[in-house]
Amino acid sequence: MVDLVITNADLVDGSGAPRRPADIAVEHGRIVAVQDAGTVSTAGAARAFDAEGLVVTPGFVDIHTHYDAQATWDPHMTPSSWHGVTTVVMGNCGVGFAPAAPDRHDWLINLMEGVEDIPGSALAEGITWGWEAFPDYLDVLDSQPRILDVGTQIAHGPLRAYVMGERGAANEPATASDRAAMAKAVAEALRAGALGFSTSRTPLHRSKSGELVPGTDADQAELFAIGEVMAGVGHAVFQFAPDHALVPELEWPWMSEMARRFGVTVSVNLNQPDSAPEVWREVLDLLDDARTEGLPIVAQVAGRSIGILYCLQGSVHPLMFHPAYGEVGHLPIAERLVALAEPDRRRRIINDIPDDGGLFAKVVLDKLSRMWCVDGADIDYEPDTATSIGARAEASGRPPVEILLDQLVSDGGTGMVYAPFFNYSYGDLSMTYEAIQHPGTRLGLSDAGAHCGAICDGGMPTFMLTHWVRDRSRGPRLGLEAVVRNQTSATASLYGLGDRGLVAPGMRADLNIIDLEGLGFEVPRMVFDLPAGGRRLVQRARGYRATFVNGVQTVDHDEPTGELPGRLVRGPR
DSSP states (O other), X not given: OOXXXXXXXXXXXXXXXXXXXXXXXXXXXXXXXXXXXXOSOOTTOSOEEEOTTOEEEEOEEEOOBOOTTGGGTOTTOTTGGGGTEEEEEEOOTTOOSOSOOGGGHHHHHHHHHHHHOOXXXXXXXXXXXXXXXXXXXXXXXXXXXXXXXEEEEEEHHHHHHHHHTHHHHTTOOOOHHHHHHHHHHHHHHHHHTOOEXXXXXXXXXXXXXXXXXXXXXXXXXXXXXXXXXXXHHTOOEEEEEOOGGGIIIIIHHHHHHHHHHHOOEEEEEOOOBTTSTTHHHHHHHHHHHHHHHTOOEEEEEOSSOEEEEEOTTSSOOGGGGSHHHHTTTTSOHHHHHHHHTSHHHHHHHHHOOOSSTTHHHHHTGGGGGGOEEOOTTOOOSSOOGGGSHHHHHHHHTOOHHHHHHHHHHHHHHTOOEEEEEESOTTSSSHHHHHHTTXXXXXXXXXXBTOOTTTOXXXXXXXXXXXXXXXIOOSSOOOOHHHHHHHTTHHHHHHTTOTTSSSOSTTSBOOEEEEOTTTOEEOOOEEEEEEGGGEEEEEOOEEOEEEEEETTEEEEETTEEOSOOOBOBOOSOO
């Protein structure tokens, strides 16, 4: 007698092994049998699911999300639960909400809003503060049922401000006593169930007020004090966001020494900036050296380019830099569209170059060959340079800003323009293709839950299966088995989550049943469903016939079932 039998599955088990026909039996949230198709009886099973023609995979494990606040109010954890994700890791890039002194709540919101573009009004309205120390935050998370499992890390920004007050928030050097206090708090967090520690070392990450994330300039003594205590506890990942161009020169010396001295797994974000388009190759070479030496260093890489979706209701778009738009940019969208259609204002936006010291030319006119209109019912995340706004303007003889303006005001002001800024220096995804296959990388950087008004990458698990496995036309594709492994067992094992990521006896019954041929996306759209009416870009999926978390079905034909079996993941297992 078992709870569930899935028959006739086209099984991709997460190990990287070839897909095979199989039957799967589940009891009490665990997989108890995986056998050849047609060999597991459904007699006596509480439920049978015929997966004929469908692909069965482990639930996806997304290790780079920013649900630190949303997890306290949203049991459905969208967008991740729309895309086959059954476990998320949050607390990345040095920002989070614990530890939190009572007088630091607004400051923490300001920090998160600036770094991760989550509306501060939504954070202020949505968070019901019930913690101060990090273990108390875990207890709050643990008390709330949700659709998927969550694990989290203690972040450097809130930790530094909690221990050092204004000195920590202002990135002043830590004293020996400061370092000891931070190390003690990290040890307490890890023993309570934190999966790791994160920090930010990039000048791109700033609070809404413009200050760098606390810890950005932390010296080696401070970083090693934390690494040493992580080694003493015996688990955890040290994750950080770098200045990508400076990783080999500035970061690798201390990274490698930390891994060598303390045995701590170091996970660094890896992207390809236009300013240093070849530096990623140096990092991959260094990862090879680390593997040869046996050092636990990995690089998190994205499955596609990181790019902004410009729209009139978003956080940023090109017209914001033109004075003629600035005159009406504050108006409600309906009134704004009327004002933008006025012939004189339209002419000024299209033809006049502002007297702004070259700013508009630099951030808009010079970038039009790297902007693409989002047309039709789909979005091309590997667009051809021949179809950019700049190329279309040259081919048609129309002013490029006219094409840009017409796109943004289309469909009632919801028109979008895609502008990749990382991982597209070659005009395609060839960097991504190489990087995600390297043995020293792990798939991540979806940033699900963050960048609500500009980036919509929480659907990256679905993109991996559609673009890379099935649809890519501008270069070689990737095998289904490798893509599934990269976002299941490979990501789970990075954080020591040895009970998930594989379809095998004894493992958690976190499963996806997918119509691979019918799998796809909706076009991203702006909705206002966060607390206080906060905005966010969302992109739903289609093709997930079922998702199971701990043996409980949470998704049925792309819709939530209402079941909330997800819980907090405390530490590795």
